[in-house]
Amino acid sequence: MRHSNILVLGGSGFIGRYVVNLLVARGCRVLVPSRRRERARHLILLPTCDVVDADVYDDATLERLVAGQHAAINLIGTLHGDRAAFTRTHTELPRRLIAACARHRVRRLAHMSALGADENGPSLYQRSKGAGEALARASTQNCTIFQPSVVFGREDRFLNLFAMLAKFAPLLPIGGADAKFQPVWVEDVARAIVNAIDNEATYGKTYELAGPKIYTLRELVRFAAVASGHPRPVLALPERFARWQARLIELAPGEPLLSRDNLDSMKRDNVAKVQPFQPAPELGIGITPMEPEAVIYLAGLHPRTRFGGWRARARR
Secondary structure: OOOOEEEEEOOOOHHHHHHHHHHHHOOOEEEEEEOOHHHHHHHHOOOOEEEEEOOOOOHHHHHHHHOOOOEEEEOOOOOOOOHHHHHHHHHHHHHHHHHHHHHOOOOEEEEEOOOOOOOOOOOHHHHHHHHHHHHHHHOOOEEEEEEEOOEEOOOOOOHHHHHHHHHHOOOEEEOOOOOEEOOEEHHHHHHHHHHHHOOHHHOOOEEEEOOOOOEEHHHHHHHHHHHOOOOOOEEEOOHHHHHHHHHHHHHOOOOOOOOHHHHHHOOOOEOOOOOOOOOOHHHOOOOOOHHHHHHHHHOOOOOOOOOHHHHHHOOO
């Protein structure tokens, strides 16, 4: 690849691991910062991937990471938090990354946004994503923006969450049951990003990423439960009760399974503008249905050798 030294923020996360593996397979030198390097063992084993302990929210550290790179990919995001947390992650970090890239003459940037990102959207998540997207679009870098719907894959925290809840709960009460989503496979998302890096036809463009079929949240919850071997009835909660449920979940320790801001996001359908959806030809990707792939991993049948080839090449 022409852009052979690439910084990947969020490279140890769900989508990031697929992006990094594809870049390594294409011979790139990839730099992945992580605040908990031990959690990125799946990347440390890869040849030409350097995982370093680093806090990307520290200005001096970000400067060091950007220096010497040919391109940067920002995949960092959060689904939960208050206004300050969303702004810090989705708006201020892109602002600082863009500025650092400009200072070090890094002319290529790929930015992960989301379907529904809108500075005037109903949720804090959507508004902060929209603000970050606007910064990326206005930057002097050759920037490509990606807007995926909910992403599914073996390590996802969406279908797997519903499958886990179905294992223990006899009934699945949910808010926003009629909200619509268009799930996109993680490998299609990763390939779109990696294929775009050297493709000048993608510079300055924004791409929606979605799957071939639209589902309601009720249908997705039922699908995950059945596929995992624990079919359960799904109860659609009225908005008032759904917000009470979300508020109680927010009070529990740890990262919440659902928040009131998530419910606000579901006031808008998470689907592509043009139907039936077809990915832009310059991205060079397919459009993978959810059922075959998701049924396999939700049932616990997914092979564990996805990255074995690259590990073998590194003799690790």
